[in-house]
Amino acid sequence: MFHKLGVAMYRRRWWVVGVWSVVLIAGVLASGPLADRVTAEFTGSDRIESARVLHRLQETSPTGGDIAIVLDGTAVDQPPTEEVDRALSDLAAVPGVVSVIDPWSTGSPDLAATDQQAALVVVSFINGLEPEAERALTESVSDLAGTLAATNSVDEVLVGGEPIVLQEFETQAERDLVRGETIALPIALVAMVFIFGGLRAAGMPLAIAGAGFLTAGIALLAATYLLDTVSVFALNVVSMLGLGLGIDYGLLLVSRFREERGHDHSVADAVATTVSTAGVTVVFSALTVAVAMSGMFVFGDPTMTSFGVGGLSAVLFSMVAALTMLPALLGIFGGRIKPATIRPDGSGGFFRLSKVVQRFALPIVVVVGGGLALLATPFLDANLENGDARSLPRSSEARAAALTLSQRFPARGADPIVVVTEVEPGTAAADRWVGELSGLDGVAGLQVRDGFPADMLVVDVVPEGEGQGDTAMQLVETIRARAASADGQGLAVEVGGTAAATLDIRHMIADRIPVAIGVVVLATLVLLFLMTGSVIIPIKAVVMNVLSLGASFGALVWVFQDGNLSGLLGFDPVGSIDLWLPTIIFLFAFGLSMDYEVFLLGRIKEVHDRTGDNDLSVSTGLQRTGRIITSAALLIVVVFAGFAAGETLTIKQLGVGLALAVVVDATIVRSLLVPATMRLLGEWNWWAPKPLRRFHDRFGISEPPALHRGDGAPNGAKADDDRAGVLAGV
Numbered sequence: 001m002f003h004k005l006g007v008a009m010y011r012r013r014w015w016v017v018g019v020w021s022v023v024l025i026a027g028v029l030a031s032g033p034l035a036d037r038v039t040a041e042f043t044g045s046d047r048i049e050s051a052r053v054l055h056r057l058q059e060t061s062p063t064g065g066d067i068a069i070v071l072d073g074t075a076v077d078q079p080p081t082e083e084v085d086r087a088l089s090d091l092a093a094v095p096g097v098v099s100v101i102d103p104w105s106t107g108s109p110d111l112a113a114t115d116q117q118a119a120l121v122v123v124s125f126i127n128g129l130e131p132e133a134e135r136a137l138t139e140s141v142s143d144l145a146g147t148l149a150a151t152n153s154v155d156e157v158l159v160g161g162e163p164i165v166l167q168e169f170e171t172q173a174e175r176d177l178v179r180g181e182t183i184a185l186p187i188a189l190v191a192m193v194f195i196f197g198g199l200r201a202a203g204m205p206l207a208i209a210g211a212g213f214l215t216a217g218i219a220l221l222a223a224t225y226l227l228d229t230v231s232v233f234a235l236n237v238v239s240m241l242g243l244g245l246g247i248d249y250g251l252l253l254v255s256r257f258r259e260e261r262g263h264d265h266s267v268a269d270a271v272a273t274t275v276s277t278a279g280v281t282v283v284f285s286a287l288t289v290a291v292a293m294s295g296m297f298v299f300g301d302p303t304m305t306s307f308g309v310g311g312l313s314a315v316l317f318s319m320v321a322a323l324t325m326l327p328a329l330l331g332i333f334g335g336r337i338k339p340a341t342i343r344p345d346g347s348g349g350f351f352r353l354s355k356v357v358q359r360f361a362l363p364i365v366v367v368v369g370g371g372l373a374l375l376a377t378p379f380l381d382a383n384l385e386n387g388d389a390r391s392l393p394r395s396s397e398a399r400a401a402a403l404t405l406s407q408r409f410p411a412r413g414a415d416p417i418v419v420v421t422e423v424e425p426g427t428a429a430a431d432r433w434v435g436e437l438s439g440l441d442g443v444a445g446l447q448v449r450d451g452f453p454a455d456m457l458v459v460d461v462v463p464e465g466e467g468q469g470d471t472a473m474q475l476v477e478t479i480r481a482r483a484a485s486a487d488g489q490g491l492a493v494e495v496g497g498t499a500a501a502t503l504d505i506r507h508m509i510a511d512r513i514p515v516a517i518g519v520v521v522l523a524t525l526v527l528l529f530l531m532t533g534s535v536i537i538p539i540k541a542v543v544m545n546v547l548s549l550g551a552s553f554g555a556l557v558w559v560f561q562d563g564n565l566s567g568l569l570g571f572d573p574v575g576s577i578d579l580w581l582p583t584i585i586f587l588f589a590f591g592l593s594m595d596y597e598v599f600l601l602g603r604i605k606e607v608h609d610r611t612g613d614n615d616l617s618v619s620t621g622l623q624r625t626g627r628i629i630t631s632a633a634l635l636i637v638v639v640f641a642g643f644a645a646g647e648t649l650t651i652k653q654l655g656v657g658l659a660l661a662v663v664v665d666a667t668i669v670r671s672l673l674v675p676a677t678m679r680l681l682g683e684w685n686w687w688a689p690k691p692l693r694r695f696h697d698r699f700g701i702s703e704p705p706a707l708h709r710g711d712g713a714p715n716g717a718k719a720d721d722d723r724a725g726v727l728a729g730v
Contacts, residue, residue, distance in 0.1 A: 002283075006275030009327035010268050016328035020211060020321070027214025030221045037224040038232040039131070040169035042386070045300050048504040053420050053496025057458070062451030063098050063124040065134065065163035068412075069145045070404050071119045073155025076103050076112040080119075083153040090144050091123055096137045098124045110411040110445055120409055121145075125163070138163050160401025165389045168398050169648065173232045176646030177239055180655070184642030188247060188635050195631050196254065201337045204329055205250025205635075211325055212318030213242025219313035223306065231303045234310040236651055240643055240658070241314040241588070244636040245289065248595060249282045249322035251632050254337075257330050261339035271327050271334065279323055281602035284531045285595045286319035291523040292591030295516035296584075299508065307584065315591070350626030350671070354619040357672055358679040365676045368668060369547060376550030378557040385468040385576040386502050388415070393647035394572060406466065411445030415467035415498035416460035417476055419483075422492040425457045433491060437461055440478055442471040463499065468576075472499035505579055513583060520587065524594060531598070532605055533696040535688045540677055541601075545593045548669045549586060552661040556585070560653050569656070571649055578650045581657065589661035596633070596666055600625050600674065614685060618678045626671070633666030 009016055044051030074084060080102075092100045102121045103111035111120040123141050125134065142159045149157040185206065192202035216238045224230045256278035260270035293315055296308030330337075357364055389402035406413035419437060423430045425448065437459055438446045445462035452458050461479070463472035476499050483493030521542055528538035556577060559565050563573030604621030611617060637659045644655030678685050688696065 002279045003272050003276035005323060006272035006279065006327055007268075009275065009324055010271045010331040013328035013331035016324055017332065020325045020328075023218075024211060024214050027211075027217050030218045031214075034217055034221040034224065034235070035174060037221070038170070038230050038235060040166045040173065040232045041229065042231075042501075043229050043302055044501065044504075045302065047300060048501075048508055049494050050496040050500040050504045053418055053494050053500070056420060056494075057418065057496070058127070060452055060456065061127050061449075061458075064127040064129055065125050065138075065161065067123040067125075067138065067141050067145075067159065067161040067163060068401055068405060069121040069123065069141075070156075070158040070160075070401055071121065071148065071154045072113075072158065072404070073117060074119055074153060076116045076119050080104050081151075081153040083148060083151045087144060087148050088121065091121070091141060094137070094140055094144070096126055096129065096133070097141070098126050100124075110409070110447075113408040114410065115408070118404075118408060120405070120412055123161075134163055135167060138167060158397055158401035158404055160389065160398040160405070164398045165392070165402070168392055168396055170232045172393060172396075172646075172648045173236060173651065176643060176648050176651045177236055179646055180236070180639070180643035180651075181239060181243070182642075183645055184243060184639040187638045187642075188243075191631075191635055191638065192247075192251070195251075196258070197338050200333050201254050201258065204254050204326055204333075205247045207329065208250040208318060208321045208326055209243045209246025211321035212246040212314050213239050215317040215321070216242050216310060216313035219317070220306075220310050223309045227302060227306060227309070229302045230306040230309075233303075233650065234306040236643060236654070237307050237588075238310040238314050240639060240655070241311050242318060243639045244592070245286070245315060245318040245595070246321065247635045247639070248632045249285070249318055250326060251635065252282060252599060252628055253278050253322055253326050254330070255340070255628050257334060258337060258340040261334070261337070262341060267331060267334040271330050274330070275323065275327050277606070278602075279327075281598055282319060282322050284527060284602070285598040286315050288524050288527050288594035288598060289591030290315045291527065292520050292587045292594070294523075295520040295587045298516040298519060299512050299583075301505075301508070304580070304583075311588070348623040348626075351619050351623035353626075353671060354622045354675045357675040358615060358618070361676040361679040364672055365680065368672050368676075372547040372551045372664070372668070376547075376554040378555075378562070379550065379553040379582075381561075382553075382557050382582070383561055383576040384502075384506060384579045384582070385574075386498060386505070387578050387650045388467070388498065390572075390574045391578070391649035394570075395647075410464070411462050414444070414463050414465065414469075414472060416447075416462045417472065417479065417495060417499055418497040419459045419461060419479060420494050420496065421457040421459070422455055423457050424454055425452075429491065430457050433457070434459060436482065437479065440475060442475050460497075467498045468502050473503060476500045476503055502579060509579075509583055516583070516587070520590060524590075528594075528598075528601070529688070529692070529696065530700050532601060532686070533688055533693065533700055534686045535692065536681060536685050537601065540674075540681070540685075541594065541597045544597070544669050544673055544677075545590055545665070547673070548593060548665040549589055549661055551664050552585070552589065552657055553582060555660050556581070556653065556657045559656065560649075569644070569652065570647075571652060574649070578653055581650070581653055584654065585657040585661065589658055589665075592636070592658070592662060593665040593669075596629050596670055597674075599629055599632075600670060604678075608686065614683050615679060618675050622671070622675060629666050629670055633662050636662055 044054065046052050046055060071084065088100055088102055091097060100121065100123050103119050125137055145157055145159050148154050189202055189206060192205060193199055196202050220230060220234060220238060253274055257270050257274045260273050290312055293308055293311035296304045389399045392399040421433060423433065434448060442464050443461055444464040447460045449458040449460065461475065463475050465471045476495055479495050524542065525538040528541060529535060560573060560577050561575060566573050600621055603624045604617045607620045608614065608617035640655045640659040644652050644659060646652055
């Protein structure tokens with residue numbers, strides 16, 4: 001089947017390239033509308049309590065977003081200056097502004113800094129604004145507030161609040177996307193020119209990478225019309241995976257094509273053989289990565305669903321481009337690509353390395369496996385929190401405003417815990433409930449909101465310390481426990497806000513991650529069994545992946561939560577890592593690790609099928625893929641490092657985490673652990689129960705490693721020579 005596909009792509013190469021050109025133009029055109037339809041807002045699923053509170057407030061609140069303006073250097077215990085008074089009046093007169101509250105008109109101590117030398121002004125918008133209208137209103141308010149900075153009335157003006165934070169996340173995510181691609185693509189091109197020794201061969205993997213993320217962008221644009229929300233960070237996911245996998249698949253196929261040309265085969269034969277051998281590996285690799293991406297759908301969360309759609313699209317479209325567009329391009333330009341120099345396998349560095357590893361297999365498994373397990377231990381102390389304004393770049397004004405509020409306005413600095421109760425405000429029951437909330441330990445401030453329906457009481461409870469700190473989390477648990485007893489008194493209570501959302505998501509992840517892991521692992525085991533016919537090899541591959549991922553998780557905590565290397569990487573540690581990040585990195589990196597496992601196993605199985613020699617097949621497979629895997633890992637690390645250079649802390653964490661996982665997997669695991677464990681297991685590597693063996697013989701997916709003439713008939717003589725070459729290499 002794959003041989004026929006390769007022949008068809010060669011014969012119709014100009015048509016294939018023409019169709020892909022149209023598709024890529026459509027992908028470029030889709031990028032503009034897509035950027036306008038994504039959002040940084042986290043809405044959550046109604047299956048969790050905090051998300052229900054958020055959605056209910058969005059439907060019933062008389063106000064929408066709040067802008068926080070910090071006027072630093074003005075005495076709150078003195079009347080406002082004329083310039084400040086005029087600015088407050090101008091802010092209240094802006095169309096779309098519902099209210100402007102300040103410490104002078106309200107006398108509220110919550111709006112005054114602890115040193116009385118800074119004032120907090122809160123500007124509230126009307127509810128239900130369209131995104132473009134809210135953006136324009138935010139800009140108007142920010143501009144008016146900024147005029148005060150040019151006067152002598154205040155020393156500094158800082159403008160923040162949720163609408164501005166969300167807008168800055170969206171803007172910065174797009175900047176990080178451009179930055180990542182700008183850094184990664186030129187470096188990757190130079191590296192591939194060095195690897196292949198020519199610009200044409202180097203450009204083909206980049207063409208596949210471009211096709212992968214541009215076509216995935218079309219799918220993501222379609223998803224914006226089908227899903228409630230699509231996260232702006234899904235664009236970064238699509239770009240990272242599209243570039244990384246496209247380069248991986250392109251590198252594998254072009255390397256195999258050059259190898260076939262090095263055996264003096266024609267371009268047509270080389271294209272067909274490349275698709276029928278390396279093409280099968282690409283399909284298995286893509287399917288294993290796609291299975292990992294599908295684990296994101298298990299959570300039923302809009303943000304994770306959009307990541308899953310983007311990741312799945314990037315994987316599948318990269319696979320399709322690798323199996324169609326790349327063979328067509330090889331058919332057109334392959335005659336001008338430098339063939340590979342064929343050397344005996346036994347003379348290669350990776351072959352010699354595998355022999356050394358096999359000689360000391362048991363100590364290597366114990367030392368390396370134990371070392372990776374030890375590196376994972378920092379993750380046991382991981383503190384998982386939702387990303388907030390602290391994740392913005394150091395230069396962000398909204399971040400500076402949030403930090404100032406937390407340091408100088410205790411009753412306003414932390415995001416409030418929002419308590420919604422179905423009781424009429426002002427009644428005895430409502431007053432008792434408010435009094436009970438205000439008397440709880442850890443409450444820094446409390447405010448009853450106005451303007452809601454008559455049977456709805458909304459109370460903002462500001463915790464002491466950070467909005468997602470231990471005090472805030474304990475308050476949420478305490479309020480929910482009190483609410484359970486309040487239900488017996490006729491009060492229906494739900495708790496929302498940032499701290500509640502963090503707790504809810506932690507619980508949801510804890511509940512659903514076993515299902516996601518189970519689905520991904522089971523599907524991976526089935527796919528690798530269909531590829532290898534073995535039960536042992538798939539289990540070993542999963543264990544190797546868990547070890548490499550554990551080490552990268554431990555490093556992630558050591559770097560970002562503990563703050564090590566913060567100066568080198570250019571970030572301020574916040575004492576936590578993003579709540580969703582371990583799940584995302586697990587699913588992404590699990591798929592990418594299987595990517596390299598499939599690359600290696602494809603060649604190992606090919607040699608084992610011809611020789612029946614386990615140790616020889618491992619050494620030869622490592623020799624024939626070691627350079628490819630190392631090069632692919634280097635290039636994908638370049639891609640991820642490009643995004644790690646971004647200024648949004650979440651994207652930086654994702655880029656560094658994935659880069660670490662790939663480095664550990666492609667070096668330590670593939671070069672040391674895999675050969676050592678396969679040596680210890682011997683022919684047991686290829687064991688399967690007889691019923692499963694019969695099943696694989698009938699339904700397993702593999703292609704014979706035969707070479708082909710231009711007419712499609714197997715060239716048996718060349719295949720025999722190839723077997724002899726493997727043995728001669730020893």
